[in-house]
Amino acid sequence: MYFIKKHKAERTMSNKPPFIANLIIRLFSRFDEEFDLIRTLSDIYKERLMDHGRLNADIWYWKQVLHSLLRNRIFNIIWSMKMLKNYLKIAFRNIKRYKTYSIVNLTGLSLGIASSLLILAYVNFEFSFDEYHGNKDRIYRFAATGTQGINHYSIASVHSSVKDYLELNFPEVEDIVRFAKPWLETFSNGDKKFKEDGLYYADNSVFNIFDLELLSGDPNNALTLPYTVVLSAELAEKYFGDENPLGKIIKCDDEYEFTITGIMVKPPVNSHLQYDALISMESMKKIFEHPFEYRGHFDWFTYILMREDHNIDEFESKLSGFFDQQYSDVLVSTGRNLSVLIQPLTSIHLYSNLTYDNPGNTNITYIYGLITSAVFILLIAIFNYVNLSTVRWTKRTKEIGMRKVLGAFKEQLILQCFGESALNTLIAFIIGIILVVLTFPYLYFISGYNLDIGFLTTRSLILQALMILGIISFTASVYTAFFVSGFRPIKIIKGINTGGKNISFSRNALVVLQFLISISLIIVTIGVFGQIDFLKQTGLGFNDKQLIYSPVYTDYMGDLGNEKVDIWISSIKQELLLLEGVEEVSFTTTLPGGYYALSKLNPEGLSEQKTINAVLYDVSDDYLKTLEIEIIEGRRFTKEFPADRDNSVIINETAAKMIGWEEPIGKKIKTENGDKSWTVVGIMKDIHCRSLHHKIDPLVITNFPHSHYMMLRIKSENFENTLAGIESIWDRMEPNHPFEYSFLEDRISSMYNSEEKAGKIVQIFAILAIIISSLGIFGFVSYMIEQRTKEIGIRKTFGATEMSIACIFVKNLAVWIVIASVFAIPIGYFIVNRWLESYAYRINVGWEIFLLSGLSAFMLALVTILFQTIKAACAKPVETLRYE
């Protein structure tokens, strides 16, 4: 723009013709010394300028330029339109004429495109987390990372007083909001009573920091008073229907009454923090005084908004040693050390990966895995396309020869080839998009999110999709284009197949490459499923079938006092055991596979300083019986020894081995500070306290029934009846809370949800890869058969059997598969092993997996080509050789 303005200013004084018009001439015509258009025009322009004035001269000049331009170009445009029409006609004619090829080709490509687009959509969604906040670049989460004993751990939440400290000492912090998960469960309004999950305590500053829209209510003080709550619009409708809920009362757990001070828009799906209702932080102070005072409760998710000109590195370095200084008392007593972890808001969802965090985050490696797989699928599809289109073009050699003889330039042929490829990819792309729209709801299986289909029309997603289209049509056509343009017209017309060895080599290489990817994916699939199967078979080392558990509410138990707990437990146990179908009942603080912390213990006989880190479970006497865990040495806890209560322990094999006692029974174990000591009465078989990612931990169980869970082993013909019986007993004994049972088996298998998900995805990809490469094989073999019809006819006249002819093709296939397997096995082995490395207990990847995957690929390919091969082998030689 600058140049144009400058030019205009100059031109009012000079007699130069319009600058842009000259630019157009330069762009569209070649400079010619003799016929210098600009010079001639501007000379005439000058005369006109003097005779008729500037406006007339300008109009004249423009008329001249535009007319010359049109006369010069119009011929070319008309001509190229005609050629384009011809190209299009030929392209469509070819698609119609070679129907099988076209269908195979387009199906493969559109499958590849559809799956990669779906993955692209999902990956985009994952990367969009928390991007909607206006302040996203200034919001950070204040988390902590550190070690406890030998374990590294990190925690997303810190103590509430961190907020006060930061506000006092750091002027660069503009605002802070804390979220805390309440121990509240139900909301009710009249008869409408529901269990709610998405509840948080929050500071009022949440409206200032996050992009959280209030439909009604005042963002300045909606959450400042105690017993106030802001509901999402959905929740408000659930409880109040069409009434205006503002100012109304909603009851919580039948105990607390909250005034509704605002209605908000629920955070979008791509927010890492999901909530339906926010309760004011002041209410938390009223309901639980204790956690605010005791500085060991790290329960507050703390988000800080920095000032515009902040320097986050500087801020972080100022905070080094923060926990050691401020929280040394609680850290020392629990044997932890912590340092500050400042996480940018937008990185939380994909990169944080903390030990203790809100559920729902995704690991970035998972995303990378998906992207890689999508790229592989796309590659297979492109190989397919290239292979099949070169095959098809070789059948059109006569057309190319003709075009060349009639004077087509090499560029024109390349262009035609590119154009046809682009057309094909465009068709495949459109089919692919239709497939994406149809299968979009099933993306849920991969993502676990119910995405709105409108997400597909995001601008950045469309741009990326178009980029993929461009890349595919380019890569798919570039090889074919140069391959085609390299044909020699004389050879073609003479009927000599050009290309020769090089071409068939690269074609075979592409087929092998496809199989390589497919077989690797099969290996990975078998490996992953093998491991999942192994995880399930192994379980945690005890019989987890027919076990149900129900939470026992601690506030109730606490109110009862220790002795009453014992009485309550033994009486409910007695009554439950009388029921038909209830085999065993026991109580425990911790469920296997659940929350897990290590305690430092000092076994007798070891030096004072030497401690072991062991898992400590407090259980009732029949715990081992209920879980069907065998005792190796010594005895179980029983009622016959009342002294067991809180005085005896049973240790597992690992713990025994770690301590290294020769005669463990009767030895003493103390806590680290020595205020408690137990006698070992037995050694139990090892069980896993955590998932099989981890080595078996040393486990010490004490007989102390102050518990959080009741476990029941049920062997019943009529489960419903037994359950109803349990429920009626429960309601009588514990009227305050409902009996809410779950199966322990489900809980344990839910530890492997991510494995199941990964398995499913790899499986989908493997199936896709196999389908696409089978399509490729199908097209390729049908081409080969067509080429060799005469050969087959001649062979048959000389007495070859159908079998021996079919063998020719199968042999070819076998060679490809063997070569592909040779390369695929190390790749698959490497990937599976890398994945398995995260498990302490895992399957061995042996030769049978490789054999299985290679064989299955071979069988699949064989089935694909079987029909054609048989048809070719059974054809009568009379028919194939008739026209010779």
Added chain:
Amino acid sequence: MRSLTVFEETVMLAIYRLKGNAYSVTIHGEIMKMTGEDVIVGTLFNTLKQLGRKGYLNKEKGRPVSEKGKDIVIYRITGDGYRALEKTRDLHNKIWDNIPDVLYKET
């Protein structure tokens, strides 16, 4: 030897009239004067190119018109060119022969 098209004829005659001062600018102006039509310079160039190729025109270098300007190309009609013009004129006369001055009187 083919006869000239009307536009070629016009260009040749314009060059003839300019008598040794025929270069692109003046030719354009002369045609304007003769016919009153504003010719597109690009078309004029094409025609000049073709006439030159057929051998009807000779080119020679002329001195620049202005002080700063480059050399100009001056066109002269060759013998062939004159013959072609004559032939075209004959053709015109032949085909117009015995046609009354005012055409519509008879019809």
